[in-house]
Amino acid sequence: MKHSVPFLDLQGITLRHQAEISAAVQQVMASGWYLNGESLRHFESKFARYCDAQQCVGVANGLDAITLTLMALKQMRGWADNAEVILPAHTFVATALAVSRAGLQPVFCDVSAGDYLMQASTAASCITPNTCALLPVHLYGKMCNMNEIMHLAEEHGLEVVEDAAQAHGAEHQGRKAGTWGAAAAYSFYPGKNLGAMGDAGAVVTRDTELADRIRTLANYGATQKYHHQYLGINSRMDEIQAAILSVKLDFLDADNAHRRKIASIYAQHIQHPEVLLPYSGETSTSVFHVYPIFCECRDALQSHLQQCGISTLVHYPIPVHKQKAYDHLPDSKYPVSERLSDTELSLPISPILTDDQALCVCDAVNSFGCI
Numbered sequence: 001m002k003h004s005v006p007f008l009d010l011q012g013i014t015l016r017h018q019a020e021i022s023a024a025v026q027q028v029m030a031s032g033w034y035l036n037g038e039s040l041r042h043f044e045s046k047f048a049r050y051c052d053a054q055q056c057v058g059v060a061n062g063l064d065a066i067t068l069t070l071m072a073l074k075q076m077r078g079w080a081d082n083a084e085v086i087l088p089a090h091t092f093v094a095t096a097l098a099v100s101r102a103g104l105q106p107v108f109c110d111v112s113a114g115d116y117l118m119q120a121s122t123a124a125s126c127i128t129p130n131t132c133a134l135l136p137v138h139l140y141g142k143m144c145n146m147n148e149i150m151h152l153a154e155e156h157g158l159e160v161v162e163d164a165a166q167a168h169g170a171e172h173q174g175r176k177a178g179t180w181g182a183a184a185a186y187s188f189y190p191g192k193n194l195g196a197m198g199d200a201g202a203v204v205t206r207d208t209e210l211a212d213r214i215r216t217l218a219n220y221g222a223t224q225k226y227h228h229q230y231l232g233i234n235s236r237m238d239e240i241q242a243a244i245l246s247v248k249l250d251f252l253d254a255d256n257a258h259r260r261k262i263a264s265i266y267a268q269h270i271q272h273p274e275v276l277l278p279y280s281g282e283t284s285t286s287v288f289h290v291y292p293i294f295c296e297c298r299d300a301l302q303s304h305l306q307q308c309g310i311s312t313l314v315h316y317p318i319p320v321h322k323q324k325a326y327d328h329l330p331d332s333k334y335p336v337s338e339r340l341s342d343t344e345l346s347l348p349i350s351p352i353l354t355d356d357q358a359l360c361v362c363d364a365v366n367s368f369g370c371i
């Protein structure tokens with residue numbers, strides 16, 4: 001009995017809601033109104049309510065959501081060009097690119113070996129007189145310890161922007177991203193826990209003034225039509241994506257619950273002396289965008305699983321500070337992040353992965369002979 005297990009079956013995930021999505025798209029098409037309309041307003045208020053934040057600004061993608069938040073804070077707080085933003089070295093490159101695009105300086109900090117996330121104690125050692133903000137990333141679906149990060153920020157008068165691109169629905173102490181720092185940036189890239197059928201992103205915040213500034217900057221810096229107060233950009237979530245996301249948001253909690261069930265099957269059934277499972281101390285708070293395992297012979301394990309018909313990915317093979325694009329930054333060592341890049345392997349996990357498929361993945365991992 002040999003199944004093939006894809007890493008992510010986006011077609012299957014989408015087609016569960018084919019009728020509702022078709023009706024939503026049809027409605028936008030018939031309305032003749034394709035940008036900045038009712039569907040966007042509706043999704044913004046629905047997602048703000050879901051996050052328990054007052055404001056949500058729909059934008060074109062997750063990278064823009066982080067960039068626009070930093071651009072707005074830079075203007076509002078009068079940060080200098082190249083003021084420093086502290087972010088984890090172990091993240092997707094977009095987190096750092098947003099800092100650079102906002103005219104600020106990325107300063108990497110190593111992540112915790114326990115949960116692979118940015119920690120207040122490590123970030124503290126990166127603070128200089130030029131630091132303006134902390135940019136924690138809720139990687140793999142698990143929120144950072146925001147309580148400690150907010151304490152550190154308050155102590156030093158820093159802003160906190162959360163990269164929540166992988167953490168739709170995740171909570172820390174019962175609070176979602178966007179209710180802790182100044183704002184949280186979400187991505188609705190198709191493969192995310194809440195995914196559009198194209199690009200989309202959003203900023204969630206409780207700060208009305210910040211939300212207004214982001215909205216303005218995303219609309220060519222215009223406070224009213226043809227009156228351009230700032231050097232803005234064009235970053236819009238279109239009506240079709242907003243309508244699709246409103247349909248899918250209703251299923252996010254159930255989808256996340258399913259991901260947690262798959263994660264518990266992995267935690268229970270994977271038993272291999274060479275394979276480390278993700279930190280399980282507080283797995284209940286993770287929404288498992290990714291299920292990461294760690295193995296010294298990662299590449300051999302990946303080929304073994306591929307031979308068993310199981311597709312996996314690596315998140316991420318090259319740490320951000322080692323990317324060519326960041327050659328110009330001072331050379332530093334981030335040992336935990338570098339080890340994670342060498343040993344991490346992401347197992348299939350999704351709202352439609354079956355228990356049988358998950359058990360088949362466990363058997364395949366358990367049968368690996370590490371040479």
Ligand SMILES: *Cc1c(COP(=O)(O)O)cnc(C)c1O
Nearest residue numbers: 061062063092094095165187189
């Ligand atoms: C996906 C992602 C982004 C960027 O989102 P896009 O919508 O692809 O621009 C940013 N940060 C993290 C951690 C991500 O996973």
